[in-house]
Amino acid sequence: MFAKIWDAHVVHQDDGAPAILAVDLHLVHEVTSPQAFAGLVRRGLRVRRPDRTVATMDHSVPTVARSTGGGGGDDGRAVLTVLDDAGKIQLDTLARNCAAHDVRLFGMGSAQQGIVHVIGPELGFTHPGMTIVCGDSHTSTHGAFGALAFGIGTSEVEHVLATQCLLQRRPRTMRVTVDGRLAAGVTAKDVVLAFIARVGTGGATGHVLEYAGAAIRALDMEARMTVCNMSIEAGARAGMIAPDDTTFAYLAGRAHAPTGAAWDRAVAAWRGLPTDAGASFDAEVILDGAALEPMITYGTNPGMGGPIGAPVPDPDALGDADERAALRRALAYMQVEPGRPLLGRAVDVVFVGSCTNGRLSDLRTAAAVMRGRKVAPGVRALIVPGSEAVARAAEAEGLDQVFKDAGAEWRTPGCSMCIAMNGDQLRPGQLAVSTSNRNFEGRQGQGGRTLLASPLTAAAAAVTGKVTDPRTLAPEAAV
């Protein structure tokens, strides 16, 4: 599948040079684009294909109404106020750049605003067989549709704005096969955390992943996005899943999906994308899906994780001196004791959201646990939908009320505490169970400590106040 998409998009390749790869869809957000637009203007260039460029505001947007004084927006919501001047300037810069270059922008206040990797698929911009790039490493999310989607730097954003092309070396391929059937309480997030724990945070560097196997085929589109989203946390350039009827059913009728005869032609073409039987990969990893358990991280990179009931590894047991030192440092930062499981560890904050787990199915999962329960005393629980559309759908189902009744904060869409740029952050020393994708030191706020887990495990922590195996909660919590 990778080779088919790659070959169809190579415009030209000089000897000894990388391929010039055509980009079908370029997603843009406020943080990694200002210098690229500035570079474009300095050269006197314009965005070459505004029709293939889509922008949103997500990283710095506030997720709670700070000022109620200024009245409401047209939908009655209070006007949101950006945390600081720098964030505001960055958002304004994006709005100005999009206006000047005729780029579609889903800005703050737009009914379609949301995290870039949530709205792309949701609005039907993401199609199988496309090449998709964004100045954001979690662009791998879109690979769930059988697209080749990867993150790029700001210089490359400028290249794509100017030419709708990129210079790329052909990456290697790795197939990640997850056989069997996932047990109750085990979710897509656990699958990908188990994969990263297996290969390590640099284990897939230089590779494009293809996730395959019965357990992957059985996932719905939102769960597939969760898996592909975290490919970068194993170092991979991209992660892909072959498109199938699940993919087509999700896309049908979306705002920017093809319609009528064009839809039929597109589906016919998409059916030709999956990897041919017998194709070979540069590397193979096989996981037994039936044996997987709910996962949680204990360290300071996403590879430092294990089954929720397993003891945290002991640095002294590691053979490699560098790894020993790294784990020792990580556990010291996390204030985690080796040799014992994390179960029962008191938590301060629970965050459900992000481009990994901020979709409707994630919120449903969390709500199923919280329904009729209360957030434990002393715990702050933030529920942040990935987009305005997710928020509306959740509210239509009454999920917001479930969260509010439980004592959780129901907030407005954005990246929020995943990256802590908008004021939603941990205080130094606080411990969070988070459904986001990175547990790096300080990622969720200076001095904050993060345990990555599924929405199910996060919700279980919210209602018990401690790290809890979601399978041990009452049955209505099981999915």
Added chain:
Amino acid sequence: MTARFTTLTGRGVLLLANDVDTDQIVPARFLKVTDKAGLGDALFCDFKNSYGADFPLDRPAAVGAEVLVVGKNFGCGSSREHAPWALVAAGFRAVVAPSFADIFRDNALKNGLLPVALADADHAALVAALTADPRIALTIDLATEQLTVGAPSSLRASFTVDPFARRCLLEGIDELGYLLSHLAQIEAHERAQEPRA
């Protein structure tokens, strides 16, 4: 922007940690800039607190160092080009590691910050040499793809850089200019892919 790199002789500083992610290189709260300058102070600013006392980059021998020597998988995590911008703003012109994360390596090359990936044994020898003498001179020659330590050299290690990126750095070829020079092919490709009227 045209990034250039030919040769460099300077001092190195050791920061021996594996998997240093871009959130450690530049924390997210510094990403609200709309230009590239001024990120030097943000470099490792939180990492240094958790690293413990005596952060290597703050030692007297590190002042003026132009080569950062780090552990494997340097620059993993986010795609922020702010990471190489901050390293360049802090005066670094090369980073030496056993391996790099993909996006960081590409971003660094585009900013004239040379990512030098050494074989494990050579990396270990370099670490030993720098530990013995933190002020020892390092020479990195991109044309010959050689790193030498000391004069006369006590260690000579070879490395490889993507041939196209190497040519761009040596000859000052601007990648965007290269892409723009292929606009006719790009348009032809688009016409072939989008046959509809």
